[in-house]
Amino acid sequence: MPIFKRKPKKKEENELQLDLPLEKIDTTNEGMVETTLSFHPDWELTSQEKYVYMFKHKQLPLLKPNQISITGMKLLEYQDGFVVVAFLRNTLDKAIRFDAVDLLLLDETGQAVAKKQFELDGMEELAPFTCRPWRFLFSNEDKLVEKMPEDGWTIAFELKQPREEHKLQLHESWENQISPLHREHLEQLVSTLPPLQEGEINFLGLECKITSDDNLAVTVLIRNGSDKNINLEQLPLIVEDAQGDIICQGGFKLDKFIVQANSSKPWTFIFPNNLISKPSPDLSKWRVYPPNK
Structure with missing residues (x-):
């Protein structure tokens, strides 16, 4: 499902910081880490599509070591919902596997406009210091507002707070x-x-x-x-x-x-x-x- 659109006016990095020990990490730009683009083996892409992903990947800011990051690339209406294409990046020194992630779509003010949990067992492992594009399909039921923003949106991990004690x-x-x-x-x-x-x-x-x-x-x-x-x-x-x-x-x-x-x-x-x-x-x-x- 090749889906591309003009770049949003505003794009911010949303990242989850994990404090894990680091060993022998090659870094650039005063400790920042560069990732390598990796496509899922089941994705069938034309040379032009691969070039677009490579170009967008090169535009991503470098990350600090020991991070897992998600950055939105494109939002497109699709059937009874919309698709967000995003880059998932891993700067840990070991591969990671996503079982399920809770994602938020935010408008330019930082307000949540959609949320959904995604099962990512089909994504397989994300190798150390790699970046993989992925498509996230939201349904209309996942929307928190009627109209999705065309520009200025970001996608982020939902970091859930510990539940408060159940009360009377x-x-x-x-x-x-x-x-x-x-x-x-x-x-x-x-x-x-x-x-x-x-x-x-x-x-x-x-x-x-x-x-x-x-x-x-x-x-x-x-x-x-x-x-x-x-x-x-x-x-x-x-x-x-x-x-x-x-x-x-x-x-x-x-x-x-x-x-x-x-x-x-x-x-x-x-x-x-x-x-x-x-x-x-x-x-x-x-x-x-x-x-x-």
Whole structure:
């Protein structure tokens, strides 16, 4: 897929610094390192295409020793998304293999306009002090803005920060009602539960009981393992008893019910008695869950 376009007006180097020991590295320009261009063996390129890559490679600034760098060369709309052609460079004294990388496309102000994780097992090893061009296909779903920048963009590794400790979030109505002892119990529970996978959202049943007016009250801990807030507007739920029988199911409309990123929020859902399909359910053991779509 030969894809070339005019050079962006502004191009900056985005690099990941790795502190590893160096041994016998040939450097130029006061310690800076020059890389050798390497094409993947499966790439079929014409002589003209190879010349363009060689020319663009020669224009890249030299790197410091012990770096892994990515530099964008071209951005082109392609089918239901766009392709970024970029140079990956390695100035370590050993070959590296990329399993998966998280990449950000940035506009000229440094704001992210697209992001995606790429599996790069097909790229094979990148030898020491070499540079390899690669094509990264983004879909429209990977865009963070509607229109991609034509000029001034850069591509960079997304260096993820360590995740903050998962925390308890209480609705303001709960803040005013529960006792300090109850709050402490919930905080201990949240801190001792198995950690969520990144992006995982699940529901943990805390309490299920028949109320004095024969309704079913189910308290659920909504756990958000995502790095983004989630806004629940409608939530369908199913409740099963100890026998595995569905004892009730229904949908709930929620008003501005936001579960903050990396937080767990408890809420009590009341099923009216006309939705309880099993008389005298066995609540010695039970579970609550949203139906599969």
